[in-house]
Amino acid sequence: LDGMDIEDAKRAVITRAEDGGWGTGSTVFRLRDWGVSRQRYWGTPIPIIHCDACGAVPVPADQLPVVLPEDVSFDIPGNPLDRHPTWKNVPCPSCGAAARRETDTLDTFVDSSWYFIRFASQPKDRPFDRAVAEQWLPVAQYIGGVEHAILHLLYARFWTRALRHIGMLDVAEPFAGLFTQGMVTHETYSRQVTETGTDGTDTITKPLWLSLDDIEKRGDGYVERATGEAVTVGRIEKMSKSKKNTVDPTGIVDQYGADATRWFMLSDSPPERDLPWSESGIEGSWRFIQRVWRLFDGDKSTGGGTDAPLDRKLHQTIAGIAVDIEALAFNKAVAKLFELVNAIERAAPSASRDTAIATLMRLVAPMAPHIAEEAWAAAGNDGLIADAPWPEVDPALLVEDEVTIAVQINGKLRDTLVMPKGTARDVLEAAALASDKIVRALEGKTPRKIIVVPDRLVNLVA
Known part of the structure; x- marks a missing residue:
């Protein structure tokens, strides 16, 4: 073993022991007993009565739940239940002799280890209705800080498996999906x-x-x-x-508004990463919210006509945001809204532009609900925008009819061309050779070879 590092030495010793038949390797987890009692008033009472003759006796079912006294004092350090003159003194359920309640309370982690089951089912006569709980569980999406992984989530999984082991619940894993947000x-x-x-x-x-x-x-x-x-x-x-x-959120909301604050926090980084607070970032979000409001509050088109590129952009945005929200990729959804607002601002007045602005109200509502509700009401719509359905997508408008073609010379990008999707190879070659930038870059040379990848690139080998 001399000269070996510790891990290699461990493996060598285990191999020697197993080969010699005098030992086997095993993994020992560093699990410790969970001390669930606390010497505090705030907590679930432990339903045990201590009797000098009978020992620890469970509180009878017809005397449950044990209710904490409300006439307690916290003026003196320590557990006020120990000092209460009457609450802890009760007869033994078994022999009737004078006995005393357990004055420790349960760790609050005990409550959080099964609260999601009780949330799904709340009968008055038992902890939960098994059939109802199993109908709802497991929890589809759990959102919590990563610090919960080594305590609460571990306890909750243990508790759920213990309930399954004793036949109270046929659910093995309490949470189907876990998302840990940044700070x-x-x-x-x-x-x-x-x-x-x-x-x-x-x-x-x-x-x-x-x-x-x-x-x-x-x-x-x-x-x-x-x-x-x-x-x-x-x-x-x-x-x-x-x-x-x-940073006091009240001051930020008072100065910039709740919508701008929400917009910044959603847009600045993916929700699973930490968010560095930035005064300039919140100001930028506030300016964008003003741009959106100006679209909502501005004059609408009085003429007809359509704008095919804007229609396509709108429906691609509707579909993309729906996917991003389901994936909790809120920053990507916000980025798509930035692009749509830019496209609406650049577009000429048309019926398509009016439709895009009206639809934008519903698209921004999850991120900026206050201006969305105001705009929705001002536009004469009934009810709340929060109750309005998500905009429908036209699948035909999700397909691009134009593509951007990269034009390269010897593998280096020299120009880009916007062409109809599916343009023939010879047409792409001709368009590339006719480009002013390509003509200048070739300096009179004739390409020895032209490589065309349809809908993607043209590479001229000079």
């Missing part, structure tokens, strides 16, 4: 302070965390408002009260 992050701000230890001699230097309200910009850096001392700008990390790098 909103921000820079941290601090300055170093020195504190004297309890013995009066030792000193400790530690950061004093400052909020955005505690600092101000000065020159190229920041200083503390109260003292004028320089502030250290730390790395971007999860917003937390302890480090004071939080």
